[in-house]
Amino acid sequence: MQGKKDYQEKLFIRFQLSDYIPADNFYRRLKGILDLNFVYDGTAKYYGTEGQKSIDPVVFFKLMLVGYLENLNSDRRIVATSRMRMDILYFIGYDLDEELPWHSTLSRTRQLYGEEEFTAIFKQVLKKCIDKGLVTGKRQAIDSVFVKANAAMSSLVEREIMDDVATYGKQLDDHNDETAAQDTTAENTTPKPRKNAKIDKKANSKRYSPSDPDARLSVKAGKTTRLNYSAHVSVDTQNHVITHIQACHADKGDAPSLPEILAHVVSNLKDNGIGIEEVLADTGYSGEAALLFLADNNIKGYIPNKAGCRSRESREGFNYDKQHDRYICPEGKYLTFHNFKKAANANTHKIYRTSVKDCRDCPFKDTCVNLQGFKVFKDSVAKDLYIAMHERMQTGPGKRARKLRQSTVEPVLGTLVNFTGMGQVNTKGIGLANKCMIMAAVAYNLKKLVNGIPTKLRKRIRKLPGNGSDGLKNTLLPWITKIETPIRSFKIRRKSKWLNNHLLCKLNYSAI
Ligand code: SF4
Structure with missing residues (x-):
């Protein structure tokens, strides 16, 4: 007999969110292990004692987490998605008929709290991972x-140099010439992302985005040039x-x-x-x-x-005498340590050189010495470390x-x-x-913390009898994890220490 569902809206219903969230739901398990109550103390300094109540700091951080767990890159979408998901509502501690915080509150609270509040949560979760043996x-x-970065390439403008009027005037003239030349070609002056573009390492000193001055043009061979963070x-x-x-x-x-x-x-x-x-x-x-x-x-x-980094002690034709920290040239003259010199990239070089007198009568002088008439080498102060590496x-x-x-x-x-x-x-x-x-x-x-058990083991647990919050599955899960993980580790370790590390990485990565 064909069935037909009649729907008559009830005036009153008894509904409890927790009854409808399965025990193995990710957010339910996350709620069980994540205690963020410590953030109340850290964030208290950002609020006064009077006025309208702010968003609950724990709710704010949980909504932030929901954004990253659900791969949502917008505060509006975080709130909209949370409103539609019972498991997320249960995680953040809201009921079905409760109004969620306004999306701009998330943005303002993110700006309000210092980095140390976010770091404290990171450290707390890392500690839990360590305690779990991960x-x-x-x-x-x-x-x-x-x-x-949250800035478009079209927002890029030329940097202005105001402290040196002469330089600024010259740059302005150059810029006007360039603009006039470009106008004749009727091309759009807005820089476009280009792949494999010619690398201009001074691009960031010439242009910046007023929209986000901290964003930088990333210049890397084979990558699209755009405004990024690293x-x-x-x-x-x-x-x-x-x-x-x-x-x-x-x-x-x-x-x-x-x-x-x-x-x-x-x-x-x-x-x-x-x-x-x-x-x-x-x-x-x-x-x-x-x-x-x-x-x-x-x-x-x-x-x-890096390529080109010297990985040998001696140089062609010049032997390094480690005992006396000097080079010996083919003519038997010494290049002794002269001084330290700071390079443009903040590295420190050790300078070795001969004396002018040593090279004055040498037959190789024309091809060997510099304009001042002596031979000079520079080595990194970390030369031994480079060689060892x-x-x-x-x-x-x-x-x-x-x-x-x-x-x-x-x-x-x-x-x-x-x-x-x-x-x-x-x-x-x-x-x-x-x-x-x-x-x-x-x-x-x-x-990792919630799913931090190998996939194979989880599959076996799924096959166990029982369902719901009181099932045998939930009783056996902690017990099996406790027993099986050391046994599995021991077996693999017997085969190879290296294989052990490699397999554990693979297994746990696939658990995500
Ligand atoms: S020019 Fe000076 S450093 Fe070069 S081989 Fe002759 S003596 Fe040695």
Whole structure:
């Protein structure tokens, strides 16, 4: 017999949100493990004692998290999506008939709170990951990605130089000439994003966006030139948990940023009694400051030297005498240490040179000495560290570290950009961009925290009998996780220590 559903609206119904959210729902499980009550103390200083009540800080941070968990890049969409989802309403503590905060309140509150409030949440979640055993801290992989700024290329204008009128006048004339020349071709003067454009490293000194002055034109071979921020991410290679994230100007190189990033990573892990042993990064991070920081902190780095970096002690025809810290030329003359010299990129060079007298009568003088009549070499003060790094990268662990870096931090960056709302920041200014990136990293780590068990194990648990909040599934889940994880780790470790690390990374990454 054909059925027909009649709908008669009831005047009164009994409805409880918690009855309709399954026990294994992500937001329900997240609500169970995430306690943000500590933010009340930190944010109290931003409010007075009278007037209209503000948005609840916990609700604000939860709505921020919903944005990154649902890959929503707009405050309006966060509120609209939350209004339609019972599980999100349950997570943020709102009932079906309660009015959600206005979307502009999110934007204003994000600007109001300092970065330290966002960092405190990141550290709290990282601590939970550590407590759960998802972070060993032994090996950290670091990489960066460009994140699109909230400014269009069409907003770019020429920088004005007001302090030097003569220079400014000349630039104005040049600009007028250029404009006139361009007008004759009737072309649009607005710079357009171009792929594989000729790299203009001074682009940021010539133009900026008044819409977001902190956004920078990123110039990288093979990448589209556009206004970006740079996000540096440090990932623990054991389970891909993010241990630090930081927004930087897109035109600041990776190498100068590394010491600051490492200092934060060391601090974040040290707070939880963990010390870093190894750091993996790509060639872009190779630099004197980074190598000296690693040496000072007794951390073993796996960072390939840049092309052209000297990885041998001696130079062609000139032998290095390590004992006396000098070079010996083919004619047996010495290039002794002369002085230190600061380079334009803030590196420090050691200068070695002969005396004019030594080279005066040499038959190679014409092709060997400089205009002043002596031979000079400059070496980095971290020369020994560069050589040691080159040798380390040729070893088996060095080659494996290179692959491990690719298989750990790069998928995390891909997930952040494509699925965790970091494709573009919806704010202006580097401070707000940093807050957005921190919350994206918190959302990513929370996924790890909630789903931090291997996929295979989760599939087996799904097959267990029982459903609902009182099911056998929920009783056995913690027990099986507790027992099976050490057994699985032990079995894999017996095969190979390396394989162990690699598999755990794969398993846990697929759990997201
Ligand atoms: S020119 Fe000076 S440094 Fe060069 S080979 Fe002759 S003595 Fe040595």
